[in-house]
Amino acid sequence: MSGHDHGEDGVSRRNVLECMTWAGTGVLWTITGGVPRSLGIIDSAEAATAAAPGMTFLQISDSHVGFDKPANPNALGTLEEAVGKINAMPTKPSFMIHTGDITHLSKASEFDNADRIISQSKLDVHYVPGEHDFLDEEVKFYRERYGRGTKGQGWYSFDAGGVHFIGLVNVVDLKGGGLGNLGAEQLAWLEDDLRGKSKSTPVVLFAHIPLWTVYPEWGWGTEDGGRALEYVKGFGSVTVLNGHIHQVMQKVEGNVTFHTARSTAFPQPAPGTAPSPGPMKVEDAKLRSMLGVASINFKQNEQRLAIIDTPLQS
């Protein structure tokens, strides 16, 4: 798990299990006082016994419905497996966020297929678009389905379980030679959206491309992401959830935890380890260990937030 900012693990196995909300094998991240610690790999059977109080929501990302290349000839099938995992959770999550690249080529049929599978979770899903969702000529298929009630290119906020959630769009109007882009209009809206919010309100920012600079050589970052982070600086608990890079990566800066989720479609290489960030072909037996979803648990008044990344198969 390169890229993880590991702290020293002073938590016993029993405590680990108490924090678990997921009946799968994954890496559990718990945040106490703003400092997350990796608690290591957890066995599924033992983990299944405990259900944490508080609110749990799911993150799913980069389903790339329509992708059929060698890295995964059946991206719809692995999405269905991911939804099966979600449905098998012992505690039903409150809702789900999808951090973009729902489809591979923005075809109406791809959006329809994605919706047919994801709706089987019977959860409310809050979407933000990836660059693969805005490829149709009129850029209307995503907006028709998921743009209702959103601002600008599709950004919005909502409150759930005492947490303020903000969905941002950083895949529009990208500049040659640059990275992801939020733009002045969206940043002004964000500043306004946060105005008057109590600094003790936990904030979750989610967007497709990482808001922090992961690897600019591959475009893995957001040009003006730093501006957005300035607006949340004073808040006690900030969590930034992204997709796009098809692998788990985590970083902590002060009270801000940055985390990227796995794809449900195909893995991408770790930064700089391949000629390009394109789909990575792995052995068939290994594929499902590199795909998955993330489960995020928040306990009120504790400012504690645990992120559990669960592969489709360990």
Next chain:
Amino acid sequence: MKILNRRDFSVAVAAAILLPVTTARADDNAMEVHIDNFVFQPAELKIKVGTTVTWTNRDDIPHTVVSAGKFRSKALDTDDKFSFTFTDAGDYKYFCSLHPHMTGMIKVE
């Protein structure tokens, strides 16, 4: 179906005869850019006015070819092509609007 009169018919025949010549000339003025591993190759191309450049995406991920205010391709899936004929001299910087770290240049003389 419309029946051709004698005059239209002879024009059609003339066009048919001229066509192979025209095509051959176009081939001389055609250049190619490939997209491999998120890179435009060659990254810089020098061409004469009137040259048609064809981009071919050989990646497993869609790309676009965009030069602000000049030309803009649709999303090119694997093996899709986009062509543009350069009728004016100048430097044309372009990029992939999905992966903007991918940039290229066409210099037209």
